[in-house]
Amino acid sequence: MRNPVRNALMNGSIRRSLLTIAVSLFVCSLAFAAEPAPANKNSCLDCHSLLEENLKVTPEQFAQDVHAGKGLTCASCHGGDPNSDDKAMDKSAGFVGHIRRAQIPALCGKCHADAAYIRRFNPSLRTDQLPQYLTSVHGKKLAQGDEKVAVCTDCHGLHGIRAISDTQSSVHPLNVAKTCSRCHADREYMKSYSIPTDQFAGYSASVHQEALTVRGDLSAPTCTTCHGNHGASPPGVASVENVCSTCHALQAQLFDTSPHKVAFAAAGQPGCVTCHSNHRIIRPTDALLGPGPGSVCSNCHSPGDAGLQAAGQIRTSLEALDTKIGSSDQILKRAASSGMEVSDAQLELGHAKDSSTKARVTLHSFDPKLVQKDVEAGTKITDQAYQAGVQAMHERDYRRMGLGVSLAAILAVLIGLKLWISDSEKKHD
Amino acid sequence: MSTLAPVRRWLDERLSLDDLTAPLRKKTVPVHRLTYWYFLGGMTLFLFVVQVCTGMLLLLYYRPTANEAFESVQYITTKVQFGWLVRSIHSWSANLMVFTAFAHMFSVFFLKAYRKPRELTWLTGVLLLFLTLAFGFSGYLLPWNTLAFFATKVGTEVAGQVPLIGKPLLVFLRGGEDVTGATLTRFFGFHVAVLPGIATMLLLTHLLLVQFFGISVPPKLEDEWAENPSKRREMKFFPNFALRELMAWYLALAALGSLAALWPWELGTKADAFASAPAGIRPEWYFMFMFETLKLIPSKILFIDGEVLGILAFGFGGLLLLAVPFIEIRTRRLGSWLLTGAGALVIAYIATMTIYGYLPK
Numbered sequence: 001m002r003n004p005v006r007n008a009l010m011n012g013s014i015r016r017s018l019l020t021i022a023v024s025l026f027v028c029s030l031a032f033a034a035e036p037a038p039a040n041k042n043s044c045l046d047c048h049s050l051l052e053e054n055l056k057v058t059p060e061q062f063a064q065d066v067h068a069g070k071g072l073t074c075a076s077c078h079g080g081d082p083n084s085d086d087k088a089m090d091k092s093a094g095f096v097g098h099i100r101r102a103q104i105p106a107l108c109g110k111c112h113a114d115a116a117y118i119r120r121f122n123p124s125l126r127t128d129q130l131p132q133y134l135t136s137v138h139g140k141k142l143a144q145g146d147e148k149v150a151v152c153t154d155c156h157g158l159h160g161i162r163a164i165s166d167t168q169s170s171v172h173p174l175n176v177a178k179t180c181s182r183c184h185a186d187r188e189y190m191k192s193y194s195i196p197t198d199q200f201a202g203y204s205a206s207v208h209q210e211a212l213t214v215r216g217d218l219s220a221p222t223c224t225t226c227h228g229n230h231g232a233s234p235p236g237v238a239s240v241e242n243v244c245s246t247c248h249a250l251q252a253q254l255f256d257t258s259p260h261k262v263a264f265a266a267a268g269q270p271g272c273v274t275c276h277s278n279h280r281i282i283r284p285t286d287a288l289l290g291p292g293p294g295s296v297c298s299n300c301h302s303p304g305d306a307g308l309q310a311a312g313q314i315r316t317s318l319e320a321l322d323t324k325i326g327s328s329d330q331i332l333k334r335a336a337s338s339g340m341e342v343s344d345a346q347l348e349l350g351h352a353k354d355s356s357t358k359a360r361v362t363l364h365s366f367d368p369k370l371v372q373k374d375v376e377a378g379t380k381i382t383d384q385a386y387q388a389g390v391q392a393m394h395e396r397d398y399r400r401m402g403l404g405v406s407l408a409a410i411l412a413v414l415i416g417l418k419l420w421i422s423d424s425e426k427k428h429d
Numbered sequence: 430m431s432t433l434a435p436v437r438r439w440l441d442e443r444l445s446l447d448d449l450t451a452p453l454r455k456k457t458v459p460v461h462r463l464t465y466w467y468f469l470g471g472m473t474l475f476l477f478v479v480q481v482c483t484g485m486l487l488l489l490y491y492r493p494t495a496n497e498a499f500e501s502v503q504y505i506t507t508k509v510q511f512g513w514l515v516r517s518i519h520s521w522s523a524n525l526m527v528f529t530a531f532a533h534m535f536s537v538f539f540l541k542a543y544r545k546p547r548e549l550t551w552l553t554g555v556l557l558l559f560l561t562l563a564f565g566f567s568g569y570l571l572p573w574n575t576l577a578f579f580a581t582k583v584g585t586e587v588a589g590q591v592p593l594i595g596k597p598l599l600v601f602l603r604g605g606e607d608v609t610g611a612t613l614t615r616f617f618g619f620h621v622a623v624l625p626g627i628a629t630m631l632l633l634t635h636l637l638l639v640q641f642f643g644i645s646v647p648p649k650l651e652d653e654w655a656e657n658p659s660k661r662r663e664m665k666f667f668p669n670f671a672l673r674e675l676m677a678w679y680l681a682l683a684a685l686g687s688l689a690a691l692w693p694w695e696l697g698t699k700a701d702a703f704a705s706a707p708a709g710i711r712p713e714w715y716f717m718f719m720f721e722t723l724k725l726i727p728s729k730i731l732f733i734d735g736e737v738l739g740i741l742a743f744g745f746g747g748l749l750l751l752a753v754p755f756i757e758i759r760t761r762r763l764g765s766w767l768l769t770g771a772g773a774l775v776i777a778y779i780a781t782m783t784i785y786g787y788l789p790k
Binding site for chain 1: 503513514669673676680687690693694
């Protein structure tokens, strides 16, 4: 049976027409897709990109803002209607032009303290910044009417706020110290607060800064690590040890059991910083210990007292271990450069170096016996490594002696062969 | 009467030893100012024997797996009695053997010893030289240390650039897409079974041909001697030349022992496939000229990939080397001089690029 529709479709002219329509539709759809979608109007940027100084906000600047990336607009903070030139700055549409500094934490907190709202964008983002800020020195002073103190925008920026993970962000770990220093290193600006302004200079020379910027260890401490970020405040004498112990846990535990814990508390001295300083924390050396010049023990202890003697004892044993490690290292290097296989001993010596480091941690107990235990463990390994080095050097000498004997034997054979050749050739001649 | 005489007589009755050794007794070696170059072939043979002996000793302890190879070599060098010496001699001897094989090849080239009727001797010799390089390449990976691992990676990548067969060749060499334990096992197989098998057959053929055709005389001297036969000077191969060769072997042994005792071959650190390649990765010295050339070639020459072009050029160079006896036409003096000049240029190029490869950059 013949199908009339099929017959019609099979008809050449209809097929051509259908093909023409299909191609036209395809071309039109491509053209349609290629046309850029109309952008939302932003009358704020239209004007503010032309303004000068504080009022200038360029589209590029705003495009980099982490909030713009999440779909927020100028109106999210300033109100008004950016879609309309007339209502852009209409107060009936909630427009707020200049936001007073005192209002900024609450304005940011409107979203950042709203867990339900923040979850829509970044569920892992904390929402306790505002309550923390209110407990901070900055927040408290702001509440008292001091508008010189830092508010959210002072640290995070104004219209180009970047994510903390962005290395260009003013609050990225690499930039935090510099951001804080904008106020805290400004002697004139900080005059009314009667606090030092050398923290940044001290920190810049510290081992922490070196770890962060030179070694690129982003977990190394910067200002906010010890002082807190939104709830920023000085740790206070009693809490210094707790702050340092977040990273230096073992040292803190040992310090807690040491006689210094009670003595420092009684003298009103902050734990760790009494010996290590606070911001200018330089790499500690053995010179800090004992009675010698550069010692911090001598700041409190008198020459000859039991404490200073114990410190001297600790220093002596630490230095003795280091000397032994140095000797072993030297002989093993010499053996290795002579082609001897001493990699196992070198690996073991690494453990002795670990013991030396451990002993320097243990010294926070200020108990010479405990330190001696670590030193002895290191010394045992070091002695074995040294012996391995000595054996390797003996083996090297033995090989060289063997070589000498072999070469002498080969020389004797060569002479014998030469004589044999000469003799046999003479006979034939 | 020697105590061995009855044994010799017993063997002679059964094997006709006198007939067998007759060619050796008749064989002579031309004596002239370049006679010393004749020692190089024998020295290469001696080093090959050293390689076989020390290789067999290493096999007693070596384990060809990615997990155990490095540790087994470490064990050999630290715990096995004289293991350090055996391993070190094996490594040094390999390098000296490559050197003497090259030197032997060039001496034969410049003394024109490849000419008729010795074309087959040349062909087997050049193939043995290629095999020596293959021995070096496959053996370099076996300690499974960092340098060897990455050098093998680079080396097999170069092989992968060969047009048409590059990819299958790379997979064949590596036993997969990457350098892994499978590559090590494969290289071990090549190093201790495939290559020695082929090398032994080629070596026997080569020696048989040398024996059959005798030692070549340089063309100039041959002409002189033909004009004036009284000038011809020869020595008996056995014992005169053989004893001198023995002296050369002893000297080689002394050199090997000294190198092994004073500069034991380093083991390095264990290969880690996940670690990034250390700086200064380079192949063994005998591949350096090719490595440096490929590095210096521009990425594109006309429309062809520079590296591919370089590999093709080296491949073509290898074929030219094999074809040397068929390229030169003896009657044409010019052809002979051109070939000698080309040989000198090749030596200068190899030496320059090798030195350049070791210069700090």
